[in-house]
Amino acid sequence: MPRNILLLPGDGIGPEIVAEAEKVLRKVNDDFKLDLHFESALVGGAALDEHDDPLPDETLDKGRKADAILLGAVGGPKWDGLPMAKRPEKGLLGLRSNLELFANLRPAILYPQLASASSLKPEVVSGLDIMIVRELTGGIYFGQPRGIRNLEHGERQGYNTYAYTESEIRRIGRVAFETAQQRGKKLCSVDKANVLEVTVMWREIMEDLKREYPDVELTHMYVDNAAMQLVRAPKQFDVIVTGNMFGDILSDEAAMLTGSIGMLPSASLNSDKQGMYEPCHGSAPDIAGQGIANPLATILSAAMMLRYSLDEEEAAQAIEAAVSKVLDQGLRTADIMSEDGKKVSTREMGEAVLSAL
Amino acid sequence: MPRNILLLPGDGIGPEIVAEAEKVLRKVNDDFKLDLHFESALVGGAALDEHDDPLPDETLDKGRKADAILLGAVGGPKWDGLPMAKRPEKGLLGLRSNLELFANLRPAILYPQLASASSLKPEVVSGLDIMIVRELTGGIYFGQPRGIRNLEHGERQGYNTYAYTESEIRRIGRVAFETAQQRGKKLCSVDKANVLEVTVMWREIMEDLKREYPDVELTHMYVDNAAMQLVRAPKQFDVIVTGNMFGDILSDEAAMLTGSIGMLPSASLNSDKQGMYEPCHGSAPDIAGQGIANPLATILSAAMMLRYSLDEEEAAQAIEAAVSKVLDQGLRTADIMSEDGKKVSTREMGEAVLSAL
Numbered sequence: 232m233p234r235n236i237l238l239l240p241g242d243g244i245g246p247e248i249v250a251e252a253e254k255v256l257r258k259v260n261d262d263f264k265l266d267l268h269f270e271s272a273l274v275g276g277a278a279l280d281e282h283d284d285p286l287p288d289e290t291l292d293k294g295r296k297a298d299a300i301l302l303g304a305v306g307g308p309k310w311d312g313l314p315m316a317k318r319p320e321k322g323l324l325g326l327r328s329n330l331e332l333f334a335n336l337r338p339a340i341l342y343p344q345l346a347s348a349s350s351l352k353p354e355v356v357s358g359l360d361i362m363i364v365r366e367l368t369g370g371i372y373f374g375q376p377r378g379i380r381n382l383e384h385g386e387r388q389g390y391n392t393y394a395y396t397e398s399e400i401r402r403i404g405r406v407a408f409e410t411a412q413q414r415g416k417k418l419c420s421v422d423k424a425n426v427l428e429v430t431v432m433w434r435e436i437m438e439d440l441k442r443e444y445p446d447v448e449l450t451h452m453y454v455d456n457a458a459m460q461l462v463r464a465p466k467q468f469d470v471i472v473t474g475n476m477f478g479d480i481l482s483d484e485a486a487m488l489t490g491s492i493g494m495l496p497s498a499s500l501n502s503d504k505q506g507m508y509e510p511c512h513g514s515a516p517d518i519a520g521q522g523i524a525n526p527l528a529t530i531l532s533a534a535m536m537l538r539y540s541l542d543e544e545e546a547a548q549a550i551e552a553a554v555s556k557v558l559d560q561g562l563r564t565a566d567i568m569s570e571d572g573k574k575v576s577t578r579e580m581g582e583a584v585l586s587a588l
Numbered sequence: 589m590p591r592n593i594l595l596l597p598g599d600g601i602g603p604e605i606v607a608e609a610e611k612v613l614r615k616v617n618d619d620f621k622l623d624l625h626f627e628s629a630l631v632g633g634a635a636l637d638e639h640d641d642p643l644p645d646e647t648l649d650k651g652r653k654a655d656a657i658l659l660g661a662v663g664g665p666k667w668d669g670l671p672m673a674k675r676p677e678k679g680l681l682g683l684r685s686n687l688e689l690f691a692n693l694r695p696a697i698l699y700p701q702l703a704s705a706s707s708l709k710p711e712v713v714s715g716l717d718i719m720i721v722r723e724l725t726g727g728i729y730f731g732q733p734r735g736i737r738n739l740e741h742g743e744r745q746g747y748n749t750y751a752y753t754e755s756e757i758r759r760i761g762r763v764a765f766e767t768a769q770q771r772g773k774k775l776c777s778v779d780k781a782n783v784l785e786v787t788v789m790w791r792e793i794m795e796d797l798k799r800e801y802p803d804v805e806l807t808h809m810y811v812d813n814a815a816m817q818l819v820r821a822p823k824q825f826d827v828i829v830t831g832n833m834f835g836d837i838l839s840d841e842a843a844m845l846t847g848s849i850g851m852l853p854s855a856s857l858n859s860d861k862q863g864m865y866e867p868c869h870g871s872a873p874d875i876a877g878q879g880i881a882n883p884l885a886t887i888l889s890a891a892m893m894l895r896y897s898l899d900e901e902e903a904a905q906a907i908e909a910a911v912s913k914v915l916d917q918g919l920r921t922a923d924i925m926s927e928d929g930k931k932v933s934t935r936e937m938g939e940a941v942l943s944a945l
């Protein structure tokens with residue numbers, strides 16, 4: 232069965248890292264006879280430069296038709312001064328919302344080979360394996376009304392709306408409970424139910440769902456406490472579920488606990504299992520074009536794509552095993568370099584994964 | 589000049605820790621002839637139990653008349669099921685907003701004596717000294733409209749409003765710039781200007797204010813990146829300024845970097861320098877009534893009160909020196925206990941500070 236993969240290199244280091252992940256995907260495509268077909272398109276700043284639009288119709292069309300999307304990263308100082316509608320990030324947000332990619336899965340895993348990269352003490356993070364399930368198409372990112380208005384007495388007011396409907400909460404809740412069922416069966420729902428009404432309803436619905444998943448232990452935590460607990464004792468968590476904004480903050484905090492965010496992939500799925508896959512790190516404009524970025528998070532995102540959208544578990548595991556092998560070989564890009572590592576470029580890392588496959 | 593201090597013990601460990609801080613304040617009152625007069629009142633769950641109101645009029649009246657307030661903590665599982673308007677937290681939020689305590693100062697300081705308590709590597713946190721300036725009476729905590737409504741197609745929607753006016757941003761910005769001027773002259777403003785319009789305006793106004801404080805270096809950071817950078821390299825920060833919600837999350841995260849949140853005070857000020865002072869930690873209902881809570885954060889909050897609201901720098905420093913001395917003596921409550929520490933109760937810790945004064 233032929234499947235279409237859309238490659239969206241995007242901005243900054245995006246093109247460099249997606250190029251390596253593409254090679255890896257093409258190799259497993261041949262090895263495992265996956266019948267994958269590749270297209271590519273512009274998004275973010277790259278699309279702004281070319282079409283004055285961070286999400287051109289052509290890109291969105293191709294996205295709709297694709298079985299899965301592999302994205303590099305978007306954004307950079309070049310486009311920072313632009314009005315909201317013309318920001319690279321709008322390309323990313325537009326894809327998420329138009330394709331209804333409401334379920335964002337962000338693992339925070341500490342690779343044993345990279346344990347020393349963490350700023351936390353080894354005993355606090357060794358063996359860390361958390362999955363953050365972030366709602367991605369609702370909440371304050373998309374709530375209406377929003378904008379900047381003139382008040383009667385002459386000054387301006389900026390405003391955004393943090394809103395969720397019951398069904399939006401329910402569908403992300405189900406993904407989280409199911410994810411927990413396949414893992415350690417512990418789900419922590421993060422909210423600010425002592426202050427925000429929208430999260431009072433969030434908590435209610437999570438409690439309601441619990442009855443359908445009796446094998447999963449559900450707890451609740453306020454977001455400020457969650458931000459603390461991730462620092463204090465991150466291994467207490469198995470799966471965390473939360474809204475778009477809190478998920479943005481906590482998933483980045485959790486990723487950084489590993490000290491090697493250049494290793495962490497992510498998946499954004501809709502209810503048809505169509506998905507967009509991207510590294511957790513950003514476009515890193517400061518090192519773009521130098522050939523030193525770490526392509527492993529993008530390569531691991533390709534593995535997630537094979538697992539979640541294409542049902543090719545074997546190929547996914549082959550990639551993950553290959554990545555583990557290159558780490559065992561001591562190969563390190565600059566961001567994860569350690570004393571006894573062998574420093575390699577983006578391309579050399581990609582080639583090493585290819586050989587390890 | 590007589591000054592009125594309102595003591596609000598609140599819930600959980602609140603009464604135990606405020607009792608120790610009160611003794612310390614009474615001692616410096618005598619030693620330094622400060623002419624302080626003490627009153628106390630109910631707030632939070634304690635006020636709910638007695639008056640069915642988390643912020644009785646009497647408490648608010650006393651608060652208005654006081655030069656400064658010392659608060660323990662509010663909240664606990666006993667009151668968790670209550671409707672929003674009847675939560676202990678409403679007492680705290682009501683005080684903040686009615687007294688216009690818009691400027692929340694939250695230091696994250698690592699006491700050298702407690703360096704090993706941190707979950708981070710010593711080299712990452714040793715000497716840590718960050719000040720977080722959090723806006724406390726606006727943003728999504730107080731934005732209107734808010735609530736849970738029935739949508740036309742039958743399901744419910746929860747919603748809150750994240751709003752700031754220019755003048756609200758400007759006044760907290762000034763506090764932050766002035767704080768930075770008195771410290772390392774570096775200010776990092778945290779927002780989510782790539783997604784939220786309200787924070788686009790926030791960033792604009794911070795940039796605008798910069799011209800009045802040419803000696804302060806202003807940078808901007810997205811909140812997700814700030815959550816990461818606090819874990820990766822917290823010492824890059826001097827002063828951080830941000831809105832109410834982001835400030836709630838980041839100040840708790842920053843506090844936990846020290847591993848000894850039982851040591852961290854906070855101040856909430858209005859434009860008349862009237863202030864409410866409270867420990868950063870919560871009401872810790874799990875250990876309430878056992879006499880084992882750490883009173884030092886509350887005692888240090890009393891020191892902040894002397895400094896910021898009462899202009900009694902000498903007395904403030906005397907308390908801080910006494911706290912440092914008891915740490916040097918190896919005295920430790922359970923939360924900061926280490927191998928070679930001498931474990932003491934809440935009261936013993938309070939007495940030790942009194943003797944050290």
Ligand SMILES: CC(C)[C@H](C(=O)O)[C@@H](O)C(=O)O
Pocket residue numbers: 306320323324479782783812
């Ligand atoms: C680029 C930005 C809009 C985006 C977000 O905030 O969702 C990013 O931080 C992420 O987490 O994927």
Ligand SMILES: CC(C)[C@H](C(=O)O)[C@@H](O)C(=O)O
Pocket residue numbers: 425426455663677680681836
């Ligand atoms: C108790 C709660 C309402 C409060 C807040 O969120 O502001 C607390 O977390 C704090 O940070 O002081």
